[in-house]
Amino acid sequence: MTVVLPTPAPPSSRLTALQPDSPPGKVGMFIENGEQGQRQIMLWDNFADDRWKPAVAGLRRITCNLTTGGFTAEEWQAAKRDIVDDLNRRAADIAKVSNVDLAKDLSHALADDRDLIPPNELLRYATNTLPGVDVRSGSTWWRQQWGSGVEHLRVEAPELAKVSDPVVAIRAEANEATGSSGCKVR
Numbered sequence: 001m002t003v004v005l006p007t008p009a010p011p012s013s014r015l016t017a018l019q020p021d022s023p024p025g026k027v028g029m030f031i032e033n034g035e036q037g038q039r040q041i042m043l044w045d046n047f048a049d050d051r052w053k054p055a056v057a058g059l060r061r062i063t064c065n066l067t068t069g070g071f072t073a074e075e076w077q078a079a080k081r082d083i084v085d086d087l088n089r090r091a092a093d094i095a096k097v098s099n100v101d102l103a104k105d106l107s108h109a110l111a112d113d114r115d116l117i118p119p120n121e122l123l124r125y126a127t128n129t130l131p132g133v134d135v136r137s138g139s140t141w142w143r144q145q146w147g148s149g150v151e152h153l154r155v156e157a158p159e160l161a162k163v164s165d166p167v168v169a170i171r172a173e174a175n176e177a178t179g180s181s182g183c184k185v186r
Contacts, residue, residue, distance in 0.1 A: 014062060014075065015043065031145075041146065052157040056170060057177035059153070064183030067146050070139025079138075080130045087126055090119035 015027035025046065032040045043063060047055035071079070109116045117125075133141075153174060160166040 013043075014066075014071075015045065015058070018058065018062075039145065039149070041149070047157075050157065050159050052155050052160070052170075053173050056153065056155060056173045060174040060177040060183070063146075063151075064178045067143065067183065070135065070142055073135050076133065076135055076138045080133065083126055083130065084123070087119055087123040091123050094119055 013027070013029045015029060016022065019027055027043075027045045029041075029043045032042070043059055045055040045059055105116060153170060155166075155170050160169070163169050
């Protein structure tokens with residue numbers, strides 16, 4: 001069996017490195033395997049005041065760069081370390097999980113016709129598999145993940161209510177950030 005535990009604070013990311021003075025949680029990234037079989041990859045920037053344009057431009061440049069160039073060796077090392085740390089934490093906390101949460105996980109697995117894998121088993125698998133994931137194979141995986149989905153850019157800013165066509169304004173800002181690199185938002 002496996003369990004769903006509260007999501008820990010997101011580890012640092014390239015977004016955080018580009019905004020070193022940002023308060024915790026302002027920018028980040030996480031990958032979530034959803035209950036309905038989908039995978040969600042989210043990057044965010046909780047911009048302040050009317051700073052939606054630089055936030056959109058920064059996110060667009062980052063996603064374009066990650067899609068075309070992938071992650072650095074240091075970023076892959078940090079991601080692998082974060083996975084092992086998370087699985088260690090989940091394995092250590094398994095005895096604290098309520099029966100209700102276990103029943104929920106079991107019902108979702110049965111509905112999806114899949115097995116539940118305990119955190120300690122996932123940890124063993126990760127410690128055996130992750131050392132073989134290098135920059136090239138990791139970046140190939142990343143491009144497959146990102147390219148197989150549909151991008152969605154959401155901007156929440158009161159000043160967009162004053163814009164006649166906010167969708168066009170957001171799209172223009174995102175496309176301007178990447179220039180002619182081929183990372184256009186449609």
